Amino acid sequence: MACVQVDAQEFTPRNTQAAGQHPLPPAEAVARLRVPAGFQITLAAAEPKVRQPIAITFDDRGRLWVAESYSYDGSTFTDQTQDRILIFEDTNGDGVLDRRKVFCEGLSHLTGLEIGFGGVWITAPPHLAFLPDADHDDVPDGEAVVHLDGWSLKAEHNSVNGLTWGPDGWLYGRHGIKQPSRVGRPGQTPADRVELSCSIWRYHPTGHQFEVVADGTINPWGLDFDDHGQGFLTTSVVEHLWHLVPGAHYQRWKDRGVHSNPHVYEPMSATSDHLHWASGKPADHAASPTLDFGGGHSHCDAMIYLGDRWPRSYRGSLLTSNIHGRRINRDRLDRLDGSYRGVHADDFLVAEDPWFRAVSMEYGPDGDVYVTDWSDNGECHDRDGVHRTSGRIYKVTWGNPRRVDVDLGQATDMQLVDFQLHANDWFVRHARRLLQERAADGNDLSEAHAGLRESFDSHPDIPRKLRVLWALHCSGGASDHWLSELLSHENEHVRGWAVRLLVDDATSSRAAFLPRFAAMAETETSWIVRMALASALQRIDVGQRWTTAVALAIKNGNSLDPNLERMIWYAIEPEVAANPARTLQAIDALSPKLRRWTARRICSDATPSATLLLDHLTHTTRADVIADLLEGFNDSVSMQTRIQLSDSTAGVIETLIEHDDRRVRVAAVRAAAVTAEESGLQRVRQRLHAVETDHATRRAALDGLAQRNPAGFARDLERLIQSSRLTTEALRAATRTDDQKLAETVLKRFGELDQEERVAAMDYLVARRRSASLLLRAIESKAIAAAELSAGQSRQIDALGDQALQLRLHRVWGTLRRSPAERVRQIKDLEKRLDPSRIATANLSRGREVYQRNCASCHKLFGEGKSVGPELTGSNRRDLHYLVSNIIDPSAAVPADFRLSNLLTTDGRVISGTITRQTESSVTIQTATETVEVLSEDIETIKLTANSLMPDGLLDHLSQQQTQDLFAWLMSNGP
Incomplete structure (x- = not known):
């Protein structure tokens, strides 16, 4: 990796933004920034002295170091080699x-x-370099x-x-989600590298x-x-604020790419109790939203002011x-x-500046x-160029x-010790790192x-004690014996950090x-310490953590904090398997x-383990x-x-179908559908069709039979559709069958279905050639309107690849592909037709209805819809060009995993x-x-296209x- 020092004026970057589009002059831009009374804003630097500032940090002299990124082009990184690092200083304090x-x-x-350890650390994919x-x-x-x-070069x-x-x-x-990286020391084999995507990672500067x-x-x-x-980390699209716990697995956007460990089961939730694109109520996505509450869902950087x-x-x-909100949000922790x-x-x-995009603080x-x-x-x-x-x-x-x-670099060791008690954490952090550097140099x-230990023992303030503790640890002054004594400290934060630091060193x-x-x-009541214990157990070898893990789990009981329960599971899961x-x-x-x-983990590996678990049912009478x-x-x-069970074990499940407890009955019906022989299947079918069967049990029977897909399942579905029972669910399950009589029944009853049922019916009919042909015949004969068929x-x-069907589709519905030039013309034409006066006079109620029919199956807006695609409420939807271009040309820029x-x-x-998970045994695909x-074994081919799911x-x-x-509704403040 080359790094040269030259006169910065030798390079003049090139704008790709459309002619005439440029930001406000710096002096006017700063005048449009609003902060609370008592604060003031000074224009510290502007172009041409600084451009494209993507990251900043301070050195030990208080100078500001700035990373300029010219290789970022608005959606991804190019290979141009003009990025640079600048050093700024305010010499007179103005x-x-x-x-x-x-x-x-x-x-x-x-x-x-x-900055640190005698140089500058940089992230510049594929490298972390010094x-x-x-x-x-x-x-x-x-x-x-x-x-x-x-580090991936394809992660945009x-x-x-x-x-x-x-x-x-x-x-x-x-690191973000779009493309995984396989990271290691230069020369390491693929097997020795760490694969990661959306994550927080760490690297030790001397231990490597x-x-x-x-x-x-x-x-x-x-x-x-x-x-x-x-x-605490901030992020985009999903909830914006998360408490960082080592070993945590957080919710991913729309649960993309089920975790690489398939036994995580339930990821941890966000720390924020609100959304920055919703109301101030809890983040349930259902409150009446307003963009006045925070501005949008795209967040950049985090600074906790200390x-x-x-x-x-x-x-x-x-x-x-x-x-998107062109603002800096503030959260209290x-x-x-x-x-x-x-x-x-x-x-x-x-x-009040449309070009304002804060990146670092x-x-x-x-x-x-x-x-x-x-x-x-x-x-x-961004598709319209970069300024x-x-x-x-x-x-x-x-x-x-x-x-x-x-100039902390000139401070003595004891001065650096004193700085651990400074009220400004800038001094604390820099002094701590300098002590760590001096220890690494052999000083x-x-x-x-000794001075740090004296401060720890004498200072009453817990945050100050913690700063001294961290300085001792980083510089090699915290022995395992002393840390183990701190496990009995009266303060929960000290105990929690003692737990963490005792397992932090790989050599201990x-x-x-x-x-x-x-x-x-068995005795700890502090959430902080219990979370630290659950986290620390993941660093203990499997086979050695069981006693502590199960004690932690039993003590936790019915904890009201789901994230702690999840962390306990991450620690205990390998012991369950072992x-x-x-x-x-x-x-x-x-x-x-x-x-x-x-139970899920025990049954996930082999039939003998599943038999072991189900036999346990005979040893307990507790319905729960x-x-x-x-x-x-x-x-x-x-x-x-299908799991093969012994007759006696399968019989236990079958007898539970008639259990008095509804939860037991529902679960037994679902299990029997997958495990039972023909007699058991008949009992499940009886539960499916009997008039007295409750809804939950009937739904379980349908889901179980859908998984099994036994002979005669098409007739089961036909009976449900004809009787108007679980119609939508039956139509979803019908995609597993290829039965002409069932397809004809669905087409015959199509006019009697409600909107949701019609969508499910169309999804079923387009899944296979035979039913698609019958559907097109109905459209050709005007029995069904072509408009019922979505894009x-x-x-x-x-995608069925049948040329005859494609020709018929083209005649009754229209073209599916447009040239790039046609798309550009359509975008420009639509922007002209959607001038502000027309948007202002549009009918929002009707726009909401159009949205629900055409968009809500994939996108959420104002709490309505599904989360297959990105949440729209906090997106840049006030920008007409952004909306139009993404709707007309959704495949213009699609990352590989989308x-x-x-x-x-x-x-x-x-x-x-979109493929969200692929293993040797199965593929998980997210449809609309x-x-x-x-x-x-049931897959013939998988073809990756260049198109978006939209x-x-x-x-x-x-x-x-x-x-x-529709556009008026998309750009509105909601109901």
């Missing part, structure tokens, strides 16, 4: 960065930087040293990004260990640590840039006895904050700007360690602490969820335990898989959707209406008025 130099140039894919400057003369000492490689704006030092002395970074800290969300682009060392200048009410607040909660506070900054030695502005009218998914010649840095100060002279820090004997951990698991018999001895004492997950175990068994059975369903018929695949089964069914798992031609069958109403 807030303006009046001194500037170029540290290096010639970089590419630059996304993050951090630019040495041991003499601190602001000139690189030589070529960059690559510490890690394998979900690339590896962001570097920050954690309290534990590791370098933390982030690399590991994933936690995974999930979608595109984390913000991370910071609070007064107690707890990490400076010493702003009013105390701001200390501990988390600030994050809301890109509240916690009583249990988990953390991100509570919305008034937005800190609002920009950092507080410095003066206690005030620098904010960078990408200064563009697009961001990710590369712009970029701004603002200084946000409480009162007038000021200068604080500092004698015995006096410093982690198992030695298990007796203490087990005792704590010894199912031992697990069953304690299973009745576990919480209902843990019982269900345990029986139901939990049966439900876990049912969860373990993959689509169309996506038309594309499904096209492309449409056409899966052909061996029995002639075509399933169109459901998630389908197909066994590998079809072309969505507007083709809408009138001008319907189109106006």
Whole structure:
């Protein structure tokens, strides 16, 4: 990796933004920023001195280092090598960065930087590299040293990004979801590398260990640590704020790509109790939304203010840039006895500037904050060019700007010790890292360690104690013996960090602490410590953690905190797999969820384990335990898989079909459909069709038979449809059959179906050639209107690959493909027809109806619809061009893992959707209406297309008025 120092004026970036489109002049832009009374904003730097600032950090002298990314083109990274790192300084304290130099140039894919250990660390895929400057003369000492490689070059704006030092002395970074990376030390074999996608990771600067800290969300682009060392990350599209717990598995966007460990089962939920594109009520997606509450769902960076200048009410607040909302949101991090909660506070900054795109925030030695502005009218998914010649840095100060002279690199060891008690965490963090560097250089820090221990023992403030603890750990002054003594400390945060640090070092004997951990698991009441124990157990070898894990699980009981319960499961799951018999001895004492997950895990590997679990049913009379175990068994059975059980075990399940408890009865019906022989199947069918059968049991019988798909199943479905029982569910299940009589029945009753049932009927009819041919015949004869066939369903018929069907489809419905030139013309024409006056006079009620018919099957808006595609409420939907271009040309820019695949089964069914998980045994595909798992043995071919799941031609069958109403609804404030 080349890095050269040159005159920055030699390079002039080229704009690709349309002519005449440019940001406001810097002076006018800063005048349009609104902050609370008492604060003021200074234009610290602007183009041409700085452009495209993607990341910032401070050095030990209080100078601001800026990463400029010219290789980012609005949706992905190019290979041009003009990215560079600048150094800025405010020499007189007026807030303006009046001194500037170029540290290096010639970089590419630059996304993050951090200072430390005699140089600059950078993320620049495929590398995590180090630019040495041991003499601190602001000139690189030589070529960059690559510490890690394998970061994906195809992840677009979900690339590896962001570097920050954690309290534990590791370098933390982030990675998005779109493409996985296989990361390792240069030269490592693929088998020795770590595969990761959306995640938080860390790397030790001297030990050179690399590991994933936690995974999930979608595109984390913000991370910071609070007064107690707890990490919080911000992200986009999904809920915006998450508490970082080592070993956590967070919810991914629309549960894409079921976790690489298929036994995670339930990922952890967000910390925020609100959405920044909804009302201030809890984040249930159902409250009446308004964009006044935060602006949108795209977030960038996270800064927890721990400076010493702003009013105390701001200390501990988390600030994050809301890109679509052109503002900086503020959340309070509240916690009583249990988990953390991100509570919305008034937005800190609002920009009356359509080009404002804050990317990074950092507080410095003066206690005030620098904010960078990408200064563009697009961001990710931007298709209309990039304005590369712009970029701004603002200084946000409480009162007038000021200068604080500092050079921590010249401080003595004892001065660095004293800085651990400083009120401004900038000093604390830099001093801690310097102590760590000096320890790595072999310096004698015995006096410093003694001073730190004295501070720990004497200082009453817990955050100060923790800072001293972290400094001791990072610099090698915290022995295992001392940390084990801290397991009995009176404060929960100290105990929690003692647990964490005892297992943090790979060279320590982690198992030695298990007796203490087990005792704590039985008596500890603190949520912080119990979460730390659950996290620490994942670093203990399987086979050694059972006693502590099961004690933690039993003590947890029916905990009201689901994330703690999930963390306990992540720790206990491998032990369940290793010894199912031992697990069953304690299973009745576990919480209902843990019982269900345990049963599912036991049954997921082999029939003998499943038999072991189901035999346990005869040893308990508790209906709740029986139901939990049966439900876990049912969860373990993959689509169309049948478990072979002994007659006696299968008989146990069959007898439970008539159980008095409804949960037991429902679960037994579902299980019997998959395990029973013909006599058992008949009992399930009786439950399906009997008039007295309750709805839940009938639904379970249908679902179970759909998994089994036995002979005569088409007749079962026909009876349900004719009797108007579970009609929608029966039509969904019908896609598993290829039966002409059933298809004819559906077409005959089509006019009697409601809207939801019609959509399900069309999905069924387009899945196979025979039923699609019958459907087209009905459309040709005018028995069914062509408008009933959606663009996506038309594309499904096209994917069947039958030329005769394709010709008939073209005649009755229209074309499915347009040339790029036609799409451009259509976009321009539609934008002209949707002028503001027409949008203003459109009918929102009718627009809502059009949305529900055409969009709600994949997208949520104002709490209505499904989450197959991105949530629209917080998207950039006020921008007409953004909406029109994405609807007319949805496949213009589709990342590989979001492309449409056409899966052909061996029995002639075509399933169109995006592949979310693929293993040796099965493929999971997300269609526009459901998630389908197909066994590998039942797949004939899978064809990956260049198209988005969202079809072309969505507007083709809408009138001008319907189109106006739809766009008005999409751009509105909601009901």
